[in-house]
Amino acid sequence: MIKFIFKAILRDKNRSLLPITVVATGVLLTIALSGYLSGMLGDIIDQNARFQTGHAKVMTRAYADNVDQMPNDLALLGIDEVHEELNNDFPDYTWVNRINFGGIIDAPGENDQSKGQGPASGMAVELFSDSSGEVDRLNLEESLVAGKIPEKSGEVLIGYEFADKLKVKVGDELTFMGSTMYGSMTFSKFIISGTVRFGIAAMDKGTIIIDFADAQQMLDMADGTGEILGFYKDEVFMQDQVEEMSKEFNTKYASSSDEFAPVMKTLGEQNAMGGYLDLVDSVSSMFVIIFVLVMSIVLWNTGLIGGLRRYQEFGIRLALGESKGHIYRAMIYEALLIGTIGSVIGTALGIGVTLLMQRYGIDISGMMKDATMMMPSVLKSKFTPQLLYIGFIPGVLAMVIGTMLSGIGIYKRETATLFKELEV
Amino acid sequence: MKYLFVLLFALLSITQTNAQDATAILNKVDDNINSNTSITKSDMIIYGRRNQRTVTSVGYAEGKNKSFSEYLAPARERGTKMLKLEDNLWIYSPSTDRTIQLSGHMLKQSLMGSDLSYEDMMENRKLTEMYDAKVIGEETIDERKTWVLQLNAKVDDASYDSRKVWIDTERYVPLREELFAKSGQLLKRTELKDVKRIDGKWYPTKMNYKDMLKDGKGTDFVVLEIEFDVEIPAYIFSKAALKR
Numbered sequence: 001m002i003k004f005i006f007k008a009i010l011r012d013k014n015r016s017l018l019p020i021t022v023v024a025t026g027v028l029l030t031i032a033l034s035g036y037l038s039g040m041l042g043d044i045i046d047q048n049a050r051f052q053t054g055h056a057k058v059m060t061r062a063y064a065d066n067v068d069q070m071p072n073d074l075a076l077l078g079i080d081e082v083h084e085e086l087n088n089d090f091p092d093y094t095w096v097n098r099i100n101f102g103g104i105i106d107a108p109g110e111n112d113q114s115k116g117q118g119p120a121s122g123m124a125v126e127l128f129s130d131s132s133g134e135v136d137r138l139n140l141e142e143s144l145v146a147g148k149i150p151e152k153s154g155e156v157l158i159g160y161e162f163a164d165k166l167k168v169k170v171g172d173e174l175t176f177m178g179s180t181m182y183g184s185m186t187f188s189k190f191i192i193s194g195t196v197r198f199g200i201a202a203m204d205k206g207t208i209i210i211d212f213a214d215a216q217q218m219l220d221m222a223d224g225t226g227e228i229l230g231f232y233k234d235e236v237f238m239q240d241q242v243e244e245m246s247k248e249f250n251t252k253y254a255s256s257s258d259e260f261a262p263v264m265k266t267l268g269e270q271n272a273m274g275g276y277l278d279l280v281d282s283v284s285s286m287f288v289i290i291f292v293l294v295m296s297i298v299l300w301n302t303g304l305i306g307g308l309r310r311y312q313e314f315g316i317r318l319a320l321g322e323s324k325g326h327i328y329r330a331m332i333y334e335a336l337l338i339g340t341i342g343s344v345i346g347t348a349l350g351i352g353v354t355l356l357m358q359r360y361g362i363d364i365s366g367m368m369k370d371a372t373m374m375m376p377s378v379l380k381s382k383f384t385p386q387l388l389y390i391g392f393i394p395g396v397l398a399m400v401i402g403t404m405l406s407g408i409g410i411y412k413r414e415t416a417t418l419f420k421e422l423e424v
Numbered sequence: 425m426k427y428l429f430v431l432l433f434a435l436l437s438i439t440q441t442n443a444q445d446a447t448a449i450l451n452k453v454d455d456n457i458n459s460n461t462s463i464t465k466s467d468m469i470i471y472g473r474r475n476q477r478t479v480t481s482v483g484y485a486e487g488k489n490k491s492f493s494e495y496l497a498p499a500r501e502r503g504t505k506m507l508k509l510e511d512n513l514w515i516y517s518p519s520t521d522r523t524i525q526l527s528g529h530m531l532k533q534s535l536m537g538s539d540l541s542y543e544d545m546m547e548n549r550k551l552t553e554m555y556d557a558k559v560i561g562e563e564t565i566d567e568r569k570t571w572v573l574q575l576n577a578k579v580d581d582a583s584y585d586s587r588k589v590w591i592d593t594e595r596y597v598p599l600r601e602e603l604f605a606k607s608g609q610l611l612k613r614t615e616l617k618d619v620k621r622i623d624g625k626w627y628p629t630k631m632n633y634k635d636m637l638k639d640g641k642g643t644d645f646v647v648l649e650i651e652f653d654v655e656i657p658a659y660i661f662s663k664a665a666l667k668r
Binding site: 062108114182186 | 538
């Protein structure tokens with residue numbers, strides 16, 4: 001039966017070409033758009049996790065309430081004990097110290113004049129610790145535009161656009177001016193070891209990265225840190241597991257009324273990322289629902305056109321004694337086969353487009369000149385195994401549902417009037 | 425119609441008198457508080473959520489356009505100097521041996537973690553030059569009778585769109601000031617207390633600056649010693665003095 005229908009599909013191109021094209025196009029669009037949106041949202045979440053939120057973040061309660069202001073006066077102190085506790089209780093995570101700070105960067109020129117000056121957003125990370133994995137996590141080696149990663153205390157990485165603005169290059173000196181944890185004025189000299197393209201417009205224009213120990217000394221934060229970020233092994237974000245861990249950690253301190261007691265926030269609880277996570281989850285199902293609905297209507301219409309074209313054929317088959325149910329089932333088998341062929345073609349093309357977009361992406365840096373939101377400047381698709389069936393199943397389903405709807409007409413044909421109809 | 429003209433004329437006269445009064449009051453405040461030169465030793469007490477810090481400094485001022493400050497304590501701040509000449513501000517840091525000039529929006533940064541910004545420190549124009557003033561009422565603060573003056577900016581580059589100032593009616597000293605944004609939001613409040621008679625002038629020796637957008641008790645500024653109209657060597661107000 002299937003072999004027979006398959007031959008019919010191949011020989012009668014009028015019967016198959018349009019539905020296959022429609023199904024393949026729909027599947028292609030579903031996969032390509034789903035892959036692109038997942039990639040884009042995934043990139044935003046990943047970037048935020050690596051640069052700002054971690055998979056989980058530990059800070060003081062007071063700091064967490066004002067986290068946007070980088071309130072280092074509310075920093076977490078006694079961090080050795082906190083690290084010991086975190087490493088004992090949650091050994092599957094890597095816990096790293098980070099300090100975010102703000103201040104003014106001044107590039108000295110000749111005769112004690114400034115040749116450039118600007119507000120800087122600083123990030124202190126454990127650059128010299130191999131176990132922290134921060135250099136890899138922040139993709140610093142690959143992001144270098146010039147120079148190298150800091151190798152010793154007193155060296156700084158700077159966003160390449162910021163360096164251009166300050167008219168400085170690798171090897172030049174910079175002076176940082178800001179406030180310590182206790183509000184005192186602090187000045188520090190740094191040598192630029194490298195310029196970096198973070199791929200995030202807001203960071204390229206005003207961020208510096210220094211070693212954590214340098215920041216502790218500069219900001220008078222001995223045994224203190226702004227934040228401790230936790231990353232699951234292999235950097236994979238496991239939302240349910242992180243939520244459970246956060247609940248367990250916070251329960252321990254629930255009875256404390258100290259505003260400087262540590263608190264753990266998950267990625268979803270920071271930077272309004274919860275909304276993004278929900279969006280990522282719903283994007284695929286949203287596409288599938290829209291796809292099945294729209295395609296069913298389109299294919300219903302296509303089926304009706306096909307039904308009209310094959311009106312005589314069905315009439316003859318009924319006249320020859322073939323049952324209506326048999327014809328209807330044969331049509332559905334045919335639809336199943338056409339849907340499968342269309343979905344295979346669509347899936348192959350969709351995956352191809354996704355892989356291509358995963359490699360090259362769409363450069364939106366031109367649109368992000370004044371953006372301050374943490375977003376990658378090249379938006380790329382992301383291939384996930386889900387894409388292999390996200391378009392395929394709805395593709396077949398839509399074709400079958402479309403045919404089922406249009407095929408109902410067969411049951412309205414009356415044998416008594418068949419010959420009269422066929423005379424036409 | 426005749427009555428309407430009379431009423432309008434009367435209203436205009438009242439408004440004009442009011443404005444003149446307010447300007448005259450502000451001029452008297454300027455006469456009382458300002459001097460040709462002054463040398464002030466002061467403590468700035470900054471209240472944080474974890475601790476409080478006291479920064480001691482000595483400041484030299486000549487008119488409203490020249491000032492020089494040297495920080496004496498605590499150890500981390502010691503030797504830091506600031507020089508203000510007209511609209512320019514330089515800061516010298518002994519730890520880096522660098523002099524940095526601050527300009528533009530960087531002047532909006534907090535001064536040593538206090539509720540004051542560099543911009544607040546830089547203000548050198550007379551209030552009457554920047555604001556239209558009118559007396560809007562009378563109130564009593566700490567048993568002192570005050571006029572309440574409403575000041576609305578008449579220049580585009582005023583740091584605050586409007587101000588409300590409470591002036592002691594006898595001593596011509598401001599006892600409270602509130603600074604507002606264009607939206608009408610209260611941004612900063614200053615309370616001036618412990619008014620003393622020094623060298624023939626009434627002068628508040630304790631001030632509390634409160635950034636209303638921040639939590640906390642604000643920043644206290646306590647005058648420890650002050651001398652008016654003393655001779656200050658000209659080199660003090662030069663960049664060279666920063667590194668001396």
